Amino acid sequence: MDSGRRQRGGLEQEVIAVLAADGSAMTPGQVRAALGAELAYTTVMTVLARLCDKGVVTRRRAGRAFAYQAVVDEDEITARQMRRLLDARDDRAAVLTRFVGTLSADDERLLADLLRHTEQAGDRDDVR
Amino acid sequence: MSVAVAVTLAVSLLFAATAPTLGRRLPPAPATRVLVVGSLTVTASEIFVLAVVAFTWVGQLPDIAALGPWSTVALRRADPIPESAAVGAALLLPVLAAQLSWWIVRRCRALLAVQRSCRHLPHTDSLVVVDTDRLDVFTTPDRRGRIVVTTGLLRALAPAERRVVLAHETSHRDHRHPWWLLAAELAAAVNPLFTRTARTVAHTVERWADEDAATAVTDRRLAARTLARTALLMHQRSTRAPEGALGVLTADVPTRVQALLAPPPRRQPAVVGLLVTLALTCIFGAAAVQRSGERLFEHASTPTYTVKG
Numbered sequence: 001m002d003s004g005r006r007q008r009g010g011l012e013q014e015v016i017a018v019l020a021a022d023g024s025a026m027t028p029g030q031v032r033a034a035l036g037a038e039l040a041y042t043t044v045m046t047v048l049a050r051l052c053d054k055g056v057v058t059r060r061r062a063g064r065a066f067a068y069q070a071v072v073d074e075d076e077i078t079a080r081q082m083r084r085l086l087d088a089r090d091d092r093a094a095v096l097t098r099f100v101g102t103l104s105a106d107d108e109r110l111l112a113d114l115l116r117h118t119e120q121a122g123d124r125d126d127v128r
Numbered sequence: 129m130s131v132a133v134a135v136t137l138a139v140s141l142l143f144a145a146t147a148p149t150l151g152r153r154l155p156p157a158p159a160t161r162v163l164v165v166g167s168l169t170v171t172a173s174e175i176f177v178l179a180v181v182a183f184t185w186v187g188q189l190p191d192i193a194a195l196g197p198w199s200t201v202a203l204r205r206a207d208p209i210p211e212s213a214a215v216g217a218a219l220l221l222p223v224l225a226a227q228l229s230w231w232i233v234r235r236c237r238a239l240l241a242v243q244r245s246c247r248h249l250p251h252t253d254s255l256v257v258v259d260t261d262r263l264d265v266f267t268t269p270d271r272r273g274r275i276v277v278t279t280g281l282l283r284a285l286a287p288a289e290r291r292v293v294l295a296h297e298t299s300h301r302d303h304r305h306p307w308w309l310l311a312a313e314l315a316a317a318v319n320p321l322f323t324r325t326a327r328t329v330a331h332t333v334e335r336w337a338d339e340d341a342a343t344a345v346t347d348r349r350l351a352a353r354t355l356a357r358t359a360l361l362m363h364q365r366s367t368r369a370p371e372g373a374l375g376v377l378t379a380d381v382p383t384r385v386q387a388l389l390a391p392p393p394r395r396q397p398a399v400v401g402l403l404v405t406l407a408l409t410c411i412f413g414a415a416a417v418q419r420s421g422e423r424l425f426e427h428a429s430t431p432t433y434t435v436k437g
Contacts, residue, residue: 010291012255013255020259020282021290023279036288072259088242092241094235096242097333103363107382115357
């Protein structure tokens with residue numbers, strides 16, 4: 001375990017995110033590197049095997065190891081329904097909890113300042 | 129009876145006026161709970177008191193009085209509530225009921241639409257990834273609570289940042305945040321004075337998920353940076369016009385970033401205690417109104433009724 005307490009299914013989500021972001025098939029070693037966290041190789045293997053059982057991820061032989069790939073749902077209906085959720089406005093959007101809402105011009109300026117500030121502070125810490 | 133009515137309504141106004149400001153000073157999880165439960169109980173007490181007040185007048189209408197054992201004359205003489213106030217309450221109640229029904233219809237329709245959209249998804253509790261360049265991530269309020277994220281956003285984020293975003297949405301899902309929000313909006317739908325409280329709850333719910341995400345990655349500054357960067361990225365690439373919906377309830381992002389850059393919020397038992405006391409006072413007030421209302425009607429039903437000084 002690298003750091004912090006993981007939430008239920010947290011690592012599974014991260015692995016799916018890595019595979020989905022990449023799009024191509026990845027070996028457990030590549031997945032582990034892409035997770036960017038100090039995880040044991042066997043931990044990553046276990047999660048990949050579990051995801052495979054669930055049918056969220058497929059695997060095929062690549063040399064001596066297996067390569068894993070996120071299953072892309074190519075069903076037209078699912079795609080259309082998901083797009084409807086992304087486009088949801090007003091009432092439908094109100095029942096979804098979004099990561100961030102809309103920003104005003106002031107918010108945008110303030111956030112850019114805050115970001116610059118934290119990055120500078122981070123650099124100073126790194127030098128120390 | 130008039131005193132109990134006045135106290136209940138005054139305390140409920142005091143709760144609605146102070147809850148948003150006090151709620152923002154609390155850590156987000158207790159803030160959400162106390163604001164939502166508080167505004168629901170205060171609203172319920174208000175409605176109850178209004179109903180009792182209204183009935184002291186409705187009970188005097190001949191058709192209604194004929195159904196009960198009380199005398200309209202005795203009731204009118206003993207009724208301490210001014211007629212105008214009672215008539216006002218009787219007229220206000222159907223308006224509030226209509227507002228509430230309209231809100232329920234709209235929200236149920238929205239929830240059903242989301243439910244329909246999620247019906248075709250595979251039956252796993254894993255992440256739902258939508259393959260599109262758009263940047264978006266949200267949690268649905270259906271039974272399972274799905275976390276939907278676009279490949280566009282996943283690609284735009286570094287691995288550590290992805291963990292922050294996913295931990296944030298997982299907190300929404302595990303703590304059923306959409307339902308806390310709906311409950312806060314329900315109180316505001318009945319009583320518009322709670323609109324500001326509902327807006328505060330939209331903020332505390334996001335702060336709750338932010339704090340959980342910061343705990344999950346054990347790095348508050350990483351959480352703050354991710355939030356700021358994601359918000360800016362989404363804003364710059366967004367095609368949507370500033371909208372209503374969560375727009376009305378939009379949690380303000382710079383405040384959230386600043387809160388993550390500050391140390392974790394400290395517990396404030398005194399503030400929680402104050403809000404709980406106000407809400408309890410409303411419940412006791414409503415109970416007192418109910419008791420004296422009952423006594424009033426019993427009194428008006430007694431045949432040996434004499435006028436007291």
